[in-house]
Amino acid sequence: MSAIYRREMYSYFTSGIAYVVLTVFTLFSGFFFMMNCLVSDTSSMTSVFVNMFMVVLLLLPILTMRLFSEDKKQKTDQGLLTAPVNLFQIVIGKYLSAVTVFAISLIIFILDAVVISFFTQPSWSMIFSNMLGMFLLGSAMIAICCFISSLTESQVVSAVIGIAVGLLISFLDTLASAVPIDFIASSLKSISFLTPYQNFSVGIISLSSVIFFLSICVIFLFLTIRVYEKRRWS
Amino acid sequence: MVEVKDLVKRYGDKLAVNNVSFTVDSGEVLGFLGPNGAGKSTTMNIITGYLSSTSGKVTVDGCEILDNPIGAKSKIGYLPELPPLYMDMTVKRYLQFVFDLKKVTLPKEEHLTEVCRVTKITDVYDRLIKNLSKGYRQRVGLAQALIGNPPVLILDEPTVGLDPKQIIEMRNLIRGLGKKHTVILSSHVLSEVQAICDRIIVINNGKLVANSATKEISGNVAGYHKLELHIDGATSRVISALKTIDGVVRVKKVMDTVDGFGEYMVESRKDTDIRKPVFHAMAKIDCPIVMMKSAELSLEDAFLKLTKDGIPVKGGKK
Numbered sequence: 259m260s261a262i263y264r265r266e267m268y269s270y271f272t273s274g275i276a277y278v279v280l281t282v283f284t285l286f287s288g289f290f291f292m293m294n295c296l297v298s299d300t301s302s303m304t305s306v307f308v309n310m311f312m313v314v315l316l317l318l319p320i321l322t323m324r325l326f327s328e329d330k331k332q333k334t335d336q337g338l339l340t341a342p343v344n345l346f347q348i349v350i351g352k353y354l355s356a357v358t359v360f361a362i363s364l365i366i367f368i369l370d371a372v373v374i375s376f377f378t379q380p381s382w383s384m385i386f387s388n389m390l391g392m393f394l395l396g397s398a399m400i401a402i403c404c405f406i407s408s409l410t411e412s413q414v415v416s417a418v419i420g421i422a423v424g425l426l427i428s429f430l431d432t433l434a435s436a437v438p439i440d441f442i443a444s445s446l447k448s449i450s451f452l453t454p455y456q457n458f459s460v461g462i463i464s465l466s467s468v469i470f471f472l473s474i475c476v477i478f479l480f481l482t483i484r485v486y487e488k489r490r491w492s
Numbered sequence: 493m494v495e496v497k498d499l500v501k502r503y504g505d506k507l508a509v510n511n512v513s514f515t516v517d518s519g520e521v522l523g524f525l526g527p528n529g530a531g532k533s534t535t536m537n538i539i540t541g542y543l544s545s546t547s548g549k550v551t552v553d554g555c556e557i558l559d560n561p562i563g564a565k566s567k568i569g570y571l572p573e574l575p576p577l578y579m580d581m582t583v584k585r586y587l588q589f590v591f592d593l594k595k596v597t598l599p600k601e602e603h604l605t606e607v608c609r610v611t612k613i614t615d616v617y618d619r620l621i622k623n624l625s626k627g628y629r630q631r632v633g634l635a636q637a638l639i640g641n642p643p644v645l646i647l648d649e650p651t652v653g654l655d656p657k658q659i660i661e662m663r664n665l666i667r668g669l670g671k672k673h674t675v676i677l678s679s680h681v682l683s684e685v686q687a688i689c690d691r692i693i694v695i696n697n698g699k700l701v702a703n704s705a706t707k708e709i710s711g712n713v714a715g716y717h718k719l720e721l722h723i724d725g726a727t728s729r730v731i732s733a734l735k736t737i738d739g740v741v742r743v744k745k746v747m748d749t750v751d752g753f754g755e756y757m758v759e760s761r762k763d764t765d766i767r768k769p770v771f772h773a774m775a776k777i778d779c780p781i782v783m784m785k786s787a788e789l790s791l792e793d794a795f796l797k798l799t800k801d802g803i804p805v806k807g808g809k810k
Contacts, residue, residue: 261592265578272580337576337636340540341593342566490544492503 259343262351266325267358276359279321283363286313291370301378303370304459307388311455312428314396319420321359322403323413325352326482331411339490345483353404353479360396364389384461391458394471395451399424401478408485427451493518493674494539494644499548501534501698508534509545510698518643521670523689523706524678525795531698532678533573536648539676540570552644566594569642569673573649575633579622583613583632586621587639596640603639611635611665627658634665645673651684663688682795694798701798718787719758719766725779727754733773739764753782 270276287310294305329335338348367389374380402423407416431453434446447453454467494516501509509531516522526532537543539550541557541564549556555563578586587604596603608614611631616624621632630650637645650666651659667688669675679685685692686706694702723730727745734743734756742759749755760766767784774781 261589264592265581265589268585269578269580332576332579333572333574334576334578336537336542336570336572336574337590338593339542340565340568340570340572341590342562342595343593344562490542 259347259351262338262343262348263355263358266352266355270321270355270359273324275321275324276362279317279359280363282317283313284366286310287366287370291373295370295374301374301380303367303374303380303385303388306367306370307392307459308456310392311395311452312424314392315399315424315428315451316421318356318360318396318399319403319406319417319424322356322400322407323417323420324407325356325404326408327410327413327416330408335486339486345486349404349479349482349486353400353482356400356404357397360400361393364393364396367392387458387461387463390463391455391467394458394468395455398451398471398474398478399427401475401482405478405482405485408482493520493553494676495549495551496535496539497549497551499535499538499550500546501531501538501543502546508698509538512548512695512698512700514693514700514703516644516674516676518674519670520691521667521675521677521689523685523692524676524695525680525682525685525692526678526695527680530695532680532695533648534698535695536570536646536676536678537572540568540646541565542570542572566640567642567644569637569640569645571633571637571645571647571650573652575629575636577621577629577632577636580620582618582620583608583624583635584617586632587635590636590639594640598640603641607635607638610638610668612661626653627655630654630658630662634662638669641672643674645669645675647675647677649678649680651679651681659684694795696798717760717762717766719760719770720783720785720787721756721758721770721781722749722753722783723756723774723779723781724753725774725777729777730754730756730774730779733777733779734758734770737766737769737773739766739769757787 287306290306290309291303294309295301295303298305326335329338339345367385371380371382371385403416403420406419406423410416410419428451430446430450434443434450437443437446454464454470457464457467496515497513499509499512500507512531512535514522524532524535534543538545539552539557541561544558550564551557552564553567555567557564578589581589584604587607588600591600591604605614608617611634613628613631613635616628616632621629624632630653634647634650637647647666651662654662663684666675666677670688670690677685677688689706691704692702692706693700731743731745734740737760739760740758741761744757746755746757758766758770767786770784771781
């Protein structure tokens, strides 16, 4: 597992994908920080995190697009699957590498908070609650995108579907309020990513929100493993 | 060392591997021969655990591939048809990655140096794999399979796409490896298998058509000896003289050669050597033999015959 994790990290930082994702993330978070905190003259970073919700959902498919699809295309999965490691280790190793790159991008918020600290005392607990929420959101999104990437041989297809899913998730609440049938509307609301995420944004670390995101991770990583398993048997 | 029993693999309706059974003994170099699409790669993929069989059993050094995949996989070094190389890594990084992936416990630096020396890739050790030529990539692929000194090596068409010089090098390399490892090698190039392997398995349309020692396989199929002769003299005299020789089954004039001699093909029973009688017979009628060549049935002929008839050769183990 650690060998696969290290290889993926190496690949992220030599192919440049990690730099591109980190740069775009930093640009947007910097923009929102300037507009929502510095220009608006407030020390609360909550609106920065709310605005970054969509950026995370649309950016992470780029980070994960080649994670599994490229292996399939270049036939390097043959090397992994015939090595003495199990599927769980392969999938988790790759998944954790993407999560690590994403986690690195979150460091920028600490710098933002340090900037605030020059003017006033930043609310550290709020900021960490927000960062935890964003980390869990990102981890769940990465798991979904891993699954998408494992389904195809093409990075582009994987990225496009990932972004489409990201958009769908971000519109889920709007969609739910537009659906007239109560049953469907409430079902859509219950899988909303925004509701549990907003809990973190206002500083509430609720167990249900944590479990919601973690279960998304588990479900989609499990499905990714099943995709590999199925390929052996087909 | 490797035991394959009643292996069946279906892709939907298509039967890719049909009831294939064979065993490979320790230290043996086994050639896996068959036309394209015969099921060679599929069988190898099943042995290495990349694919699962529809039914049947594969045991590698006592480890069943489905019950104990990690144990079986750690005993196999596999070079697939397309080497599983990461183009964005240097050879060094890649081999280190494979070393860690296989959880090898040997001393790392020494082992990698040794593998590179054996496969002759030391001079490209620090280069990116995507910049390497096909021949070097193939060798890095082989190096990857050798890491951890697995007792069983499975090589899927290891010489495909190489130039003639590289092919010879690769063959010598594999023959050298055969001394320490059990090797299963697939190919559709017959001369290659003939040159490297102790035993040959012929597979066609997913079925095992032959399984015997390399030497036996062409001999068994033939049934008679063939002699190619160039003789100076009148055709009718030569033919009637040849026919009188004891053991000759058939005489045929093939053509007139460019330098004015007649080319004859003489078939004789397997148990008699007619070379000396032919010399004496021709000397008697004053027709000099300018060339005599034993035209052994080549593996090519044997192969075509086997895959056409689908009859198992005598002497096959199973």
